[in-house]
Amino acid sequence: MSTVATAFADSSIMLRRNVKHTLRNPTTMFNAVLFPIVIMLMFVKVFGGAFSVGEHYIDYATPGLLVMAVSYGLGATATAVNDDMTKGIINRFKTMDVSRGAMLTGHVVVTTVRCLVACAAIVGVAFAMGFDPEASALDWLGVLGLFVLLAVGASWLTVAMGLAAKTTESAGLATVPLIMLPFLSSAFVPADTMGAGVKQFAEYQPFTPIIETLRGLLAGHVSQGDAIAAVAWCVGFAVLGYVWALSTFKKRA
Template identity: 75%
Template sequence: MGDSAIMLRRNFKHTVRNPTSVFNAILFPVILMLMFVYVLGDAFSVGVDYVDYATPGMILLAVCYGLGATATAANSDMTKGIINRFKVMDVSRGAVLTGQVVASMLNNVIAVAAIIGTAFALGFRPSASFTEWLGVIGLVVLLSFSVSWLTVALGLAAKSVETAGLATVPLIMLPFFSSAIVPADKMGAGVAQFARYQPFTPIIETFRGLLAGTPSAGDAIAATAWCVGIAVVGYVWATATFKKRA
């Protein structure tokens, strides 16, 4: 635990000192939200105020947009010999990965808080109860945990820092092919079917139901199952790659 805390502090300081990472993780999702709500919001007919519809999707986007920095940080430690220095210092191997994951989760939580604050400033008025807000927080943590492990695995598996950053592009783009921006029913044939059954749509719909005060058990079960599955794949892949390359 002590080694993990040290790695967490190290990784978090690296993120704070990198203006590009801070912009991508926190400020860019806020800019996207302002763009979609203020610039494009009136163009979408979604049956409710667009800020109410868009906020759940923006929460997921806020989580995804900080993943590139996590992947590059994990790859940098691996390819630049930092891991070997930690081994000489007798630092726990598990702490290296745990520090990356927890630092990524903290960045995600800050980004989500910025998105929700922006949403309230734009007129977002959720109907969620205290229990439903706890559900939102729990799902944010679970989602961050799962995609952070997958991102660390992608970073460790990449051959260079550049390819590590590119490896997260599908995760960043996937929310745009979900119900984050518009309902899947309004998409073209083929894309609509993909949007309905891809992992992020039930997660977004769970956020949307919780914030509206009308949660769906089916969406919540699907969202939890996807998050657990992604976390297991990411953890197994990351630890196996770390043991092989470190």
């Protein structure tokens, strides 16, 4: 069997393993899929009437909630990766001649799949709440492509955090900034309405151009500048996370 075929087979095995762990952990499923919907209901139904965004609030908030669907599922990935590392499971896999890349890729793929499930759930609930996008079929493909790129990039960064953390608890805490950043972006209110300091932070942090690109695609008129920045941030997350993860894995495994 070729090296590529062996790595693919090992990755498939690791993916099945991680999927089973996800399905057996109700907390992971709740945080990754149901909690973003709870946040959606809270912001749209409870706080939405207080925000003036110049359009139907569900149309404005949905792109930010899609990004939150990615960030809320990352804690489980970081703790799972760290758990594998600190409990010696990685060393057991090494004695079985399992591809090293497959051990990490399995976590990335299952996290991306969880994010896609959460994305589908949020879009479905949004339509039920009156979501009315003007996106064409090509725009929807752009939304899906950017969402997957963000999920993969954030997953690799989270895997690296999980590997670098000394304990399972610290691994979970390491993802808190990624969970909080969408709240300090244009996810729920325009950055222009924020106070000094917070406004500048919201404008230049990574999630704002991603959210604005998703918002533009769903509205049918995306900004080229936002799109370039969004793709650059997602690719940057992926490259940084991949290099960091491999480097840490070689040192600790």
